[in-house]
Amino acid sequence: MTIEYTDENISMSENTKLDRVNKSDIDTILVSIFQSSYDGIYVADSDGVGVMVNSAYSRITGVESQELLGKNMMTVVKEGLVSESVTIKVLEEKTAQTIIQTVRGKELLVTGNPVFDLNGKITYVVTNVRDISDLNYMKTELLHSKRLTEQYIYEIEELKKRELIHMHLDGIIGQSQEIMKVFHLARKVAKVNSTVLILGESGVGKEVIVNYLHQESDRANKPLIKVNCGAIPKHLLESELFGYEKGAFTGADSQGKPGLFEQADGGTIFLDEIGDMPIDLQVKLLRVLQEFEIMRVGGRKSFKIDVRVISATHMNLEEMVDKNDFRRDLYYRLNIVPIKVPPLRERIADIVPLAFYFLNKTNKKNKLNKRFHHEIIHFFEEYRWPGNIRELENLIERLVVTTDNEEIEMQDLPASMLQGKPRKKTETGKLKEIIANVERKLIKEQMEKSKTTRQAAKELGISQSALVKKMQKLGF
Template sequence: MGNSESIFLRSVNQKSLEETRQLNKILRLIIDSSYDAIFVADENAVGIIMNEAYTRITGVTPEELIGKNMQELVDQGIISESVTLKVLKEKRLVTIVQNVKGTELLVTGSPIYDENGKITHVVSNLRDISDLNRLKSELYETKVLTKKYLDEIEDFKQKEGARLLLDGVIAQSKEMMQVLHLAKKVSQVDSTVLLQGESGVGKEIFANMIHLNSKRSDKPYIKVNCAAIPEKLLESELFGYEKGAFTGADRQGKPGYFEQAEGGTLFLDEIGEMPLDLQVKLLRVLQEYEVMRIGGTKTIKVNVRIISASNRNLEELVEKGEFRKDLFYRLNIVPIKIPPLRERKADIPPLAFYFLNKTNEKYDMNKHFHIDVIHRFEAYEWPGNIREMENLIERLVVTSDSEEITVNDLPGIFNLHSENRIKEKTLKELIEEVERKAIIEAMLEHKTTRKAAAKLGISQSTLVKKMQRLKIII
């Protein structure tokens, strides 16, 4: 070989070597630019290439992987099992769920063959599926919670409380069940009832329920808001007037609400706003069962049951001289205090789902809550009680952009209350939350209590007991 020929061949080899280096550099840049993790092993299952995403996703460094046999990594517990070993054994593309240092990954191993059909390399693509499993778990929790409360509402309809539910009262808390029990008992008699509770707790609904479940249900039911009628008109509206009793009076006269409610029920809402002079006349009706119209000269016997309600503390008003003590005692024969929503947290989820379904039907929509929304609802104080919840849920349904209503759709005040609620939780409550989430995730992944218990490191019987205690149904 001549000198010129030798120089030419060296030039060609150098050029080929440079091209190969350049190609390898480009290939390396392509592999590192992948968002998903990529790992390459040779025919002996020894790691030779891994990209930056692998370390980012798993925390495993090149020093731990490159030049190491995959069986070593399995034995050391760095990876749960090796897709490379499976591909080399089965000589085909394989997909598994792999755990690498606690990170759950979906791994696909692809064999690379030479011209003789022999596997020379295995390329593994890895994707982090922990977020997917979390979302899957949360979706399952939402579905379970929704079904639970809808089933409870349906079950409640079938039981003795059906009519109470249909009258608008939805409850499962022990506090409200006690109130419902008392309301049902008192509906069977004619005793005067005083409903007390904050604005929006449902006093009017209870008054309706008591009337509808009473022996007077087929008779008139008259509602009067004492705060909504001007003081000068309230007397004539309640007691009626004779013709010519005052300027502008109807020529024929007019019966008042007491006469109109004959045989039935008169509901006096916001009774604490009634002027003192009218309280005297109301007291006479309760004592004598008779009224006298304005401008009249004779009394009219009435047979009316009185239910009154107030969001103000009448006993405090009595002490201040703003409400008559004798009238208070007459109205307070059967007091029923309706607790605010913040004192009956167990009622929040069923109420929320009830209003959600009601609004969906109203607007022909199919919105649903993310599980965290219910958690935020339970942490909130609800100063406007049930009325506030109903109005908020309607607003969320009609204004949210997607089918799922998330915490991002909630007003900012809910975030503040959620943070405060977390601080208020006991250690036991926090532990139960963590246990519940871990059990649901394990059951979703492993399907059986035996496999889920093994994953959690507890016995099967212990897992079953925990699921019963935490009311987890899979």
């Protein structure tokens, strides 16, 4: 291997000139750097033939240099020494590539970078290898769901292409298709003044949608007033919403008091748990929505307000309407644009990113460095989360501050969670799981005997490429 040295491809300090250093010294320096790298490095020429391998590569992979040098990577793949070649991918795509590669049963994070000559042709491909076999939860996420937690996003360039929605509003992160649809609708609705009804179970993050609607609207610089209709005593709710004049009732402020609708003038008012609003007060709210006028308790004249109304509930308002527990005309007025927020058990792709977000948030808050055992990640995805995001956040904070060890394990979970029913699986799902477990057991036993994927594939009666794909799918 011959390398030409020029001022353009070698960086030195100001006190060092190329003509003061002879070529043999530079060779010695570069080879020393190459061999002292902690990461494994493999270099191939423009034909994909191995020309250099450092000792770290052999340490990490267990492959000796003589097994690679002088061999084309296509041949190395066919022999089953590696599952696939990043060198070939780089030569085909002419850009840097990152893959997960299996070498003798060990999984590696492999990045290949092309080296171009002055004419723009690839002269060498430099491959950097890292052992990630110990990072079980990262490996699982990468192979099964193509999700990556915040700690490892910088590691995988390919995930940058993925369309993710990161809504950092009250600690909510979403990337599932289900929540993307919700935010896509909310983005469109935010720019208009239509009344919005947000539906969903308790703890799914309905208030996050409200924050988003307000922040993306033209009213973002105006007040956002939030009212929990179920938390205010019924006899006080009217005066809280619409305000009162002086002397309106015993104990009233002598100067009177503006209501929450007045305080939200020009902005947005959020009526949470709208299903708890008394029937008699629903009539007055309907008039506000129709005329956008309010009258204080004890007042004699009404006045105009400019406010956008968003309401939310976990109740089934249609059933309440049928039972005459909620006014039909008010329901239609509130339900101009309904936004249904799915429960966390229907947003499986969001569970792990949320879990790591809350873990990092709690670690930072308490100056700790707790981490998850990989079994916890699997459990989180199978658990039904009846309390949704709120339950997940509270659980993680409890685990971080109460566990003794740095790693949070299954035994640290509350007994009630471990005894709970997992997410229901279809019969087809059960059958697939049984088959996968059998395949996983057979492959593991054969790999321990054969050592190479090529030999194992031969013993199992399938092709080497089919075996590698199965191993990746099954999480080896």
